Amino acid sequence: MIDVKNLRKEFKKTIKEPGLKGSFKSLFKPQTKRVVAVDDISFEVPKGEILGFIGPNGAGKSTVIKMLTGILTPTSGKCEINGKNPTENRKSYVREIGVVFGQRTQLWWDLPLRETYSVLKEIYEVPDDRFKSRMSFLNEVLELDDFITSPVRTLSLGQRMRADIAASLLHSPKVLFLDEPTIGLDVVVKENIRNAIEHINKQEKTTVILTTHDLADIEALSNRIVMIDKGRNVFDGTVSELKTKYGQIRELHFETEERNAAQALCYEKLFGGNIGGLTLEQEGKAVKARFDSSVVPVSEMLAYTLSRINVTDISVRDADIEEIIRRLYQQGVSE
Ligand SMILES: Nc1ncnc2c1ncn2[C@@H]1O[C@H](COP(=O)(O)OP(=O)(O)OP(=O)(O)O)[C@@H](O)[C@H]1O
Ligand SMILES: [Mg+2]
The missing domain is CATH 3.40.50.300 (P-loop containing nucleotide triphosphate hydrolases)
Incomplete structure (x- = not known):
């Protein structure tokens, strides 16, 4: 077991003033700074x-x-x-x-x-x-x-x-x-x-x-x-x-004839623009919109999307662990 x-680990790091004078000084009277690594x-x-x-x-x-x-x-x-x-x-x-x-x-x-x-x-x-x-x-x-x-x-x-x-x-x-x-x-x-x-x-x-x-x-x-x-x-x-804890991220996948889905959908209009990091990628007909279901509920997202453009093959998926962790690393976690 x-x-x-x-567990804690601090390192002492020597700091050196620039130039020859600094090198000389740090040789005889080293200045140190504390680095908390853990x-x-x-x-x-x-x-x-x-x-x-x-x-x-x-x-x-x-x-x-x-x-x-x-x-x-x-x-x-x-x-x-x-x-x-x-x-x-x-x-x-x-x-x-x-x-x-x-x-x-x-x-x-x-x-x-x-x-x-x-x-x-x-x-x-x-x-x-x-x-x-x-x-x-x-x-x-x-x-x-x-x-x-x-x-x-x-x-x-x-x-x-x-x-x-x-x-x-x-x-x-x-x-x-x-x-x-x-x-x-x-x-x-x-x-x-x-x-x-x-x-x-x-x-x-x-x-x-x-x-x-x-x-x-x-x-x-x-x-x-x-x-x-x-x-x-x-x-x-x-x-x-x-x-379960951080997995409110969902992906909406669909196909559309619309060549610029981002423009047609204008997701910024949802909730007056408060859409929590919603992203959209399009490759030909295939569109993937990633959203936080605690900010934009799945039902709202579906209803809004369907009301603005013609889509086929629509589905909502959970984000994978990779996506959850990428977000946690980027935004930090508050517990
Ligand atoms: N010998 C050392 N002296 C001073 N600082 C150090 C020393 N070893 C590590 N650090 C500092 O401690 C922090 C943690 O480093 P560590 O190598 O443990 O990170 P890590 O999580 O393994 O990162 P990575 O994913 O890049 O390997 C860093 O800011 C690093 O610069
Ligand atoms: Mg490492």
């Missing part, structure tokens, strides 16, 4: 869950992961993984966790992949027979065979990511931290990586914290989401709770 309570974050993750840990750029996700993995020491607050504090008992703690930072590899650049795993075997003291069976399992799930003899520096990004994930799993950790494991990958490789994560979670009951900007990862893998912004919690719940 992962237990995070009122303000106040709390959440719990039960064993075996895949938690989607999301938020806009700079929200503090990687800093939280670094505190959970013991790379950074919190300024205040609690983080405990299976009753252990990540910064104490480092040696026994690292055996229980696996970590992947998608932005940079943790593998040795010049070593052939196979040897990298042999080094890790020694570091984690994995017995020979266990290592053998583990390697064949990881080979099967992550398809490492094609490049296992190549030096890491020659691997493609997708191969490198699979290799990194295998490395993080070699010692059968109970908890796996994945910070953007699908960043920069094509759709096919993304899909392979998702399948591998799902397989390992199901087979070994590994608890996973997954950070991503690709919401398809979340939809495929995690039932629960913790969303943060500016170092604070903004949402904690299931994907369907998120949809």
Whole structure:
């Protein structure tokens, strides 16, 4: 179980006045400024869950992961993984966790992949027979065979990511931290990586914290989401709770012969222009209008549209999770 309570991290940043004089001054009398990267974050993750840990750029996700993995020491607050504090008992703690930072590899650049795993075997003291069976399992799930003899520096990004994930799993950790494991990958490789994560979670009951900007990862893998912004919690719940809570966004789809539907409809006239971010896109006959049903009720939207132009094939759909989260990131959340 992962237990995070009122976690906070401040960094001291050196500020330098411009010019040579400034450099000189900052060398001898450095001026520092406090940066609050993580303000106040709390959440719990039960064993075996895949938690989607999301938020806009700079929200503090990687800093939280670094505190959970013991790379950074919190300024205040609690983080405990299976009753252990990540910064104490480092040696026994690292055996229980696996970590992947998608932005940079943790593998040795010049070593052939196979040897990298042999080094890790020694570091984690994995017995020979266990290592053998583990390697064949990881080979099967992550398809490492094609490049296992190549030096890491020659691997493609997708191969490198699979290799990194295998490395993080070699010692059968109970908890796996994945910070953007699908960043920069094509759709096919993304899909392979998702399948591998799902397989390992199901087979070994590994608890996973997954950070991503690709919401398809979340939809495929995690039932629960913790969303943060500016170092604070903004949402904690299931994907369907998120949809219920913020999912008043609807899409009206229809076809029309009207070549400029926006002009003909003139939605600005609805409610005297108070239409809450209503947008309209047209491609040939197909029109999609996106609106907030808490501002413009569905019935009003339908009645108004039908009264102004001739349409066929009209339907109203829920916005998908991608759209809800895009709006939350843009507008912020007030709870
Ligand atoms: N070592 C550091 N020194 C100073 N500030 C830092 C340091 N590390 C992170 N920060 C700041 O803390 C804030 C949170 O950064 P963090 O990397 O945790 O965000 P993130 O949610 O992972 O973003 P992204 O989605 O872009 O990866 C940012 O404003 C960042 O500039
Ligand atoms: Mg990050």
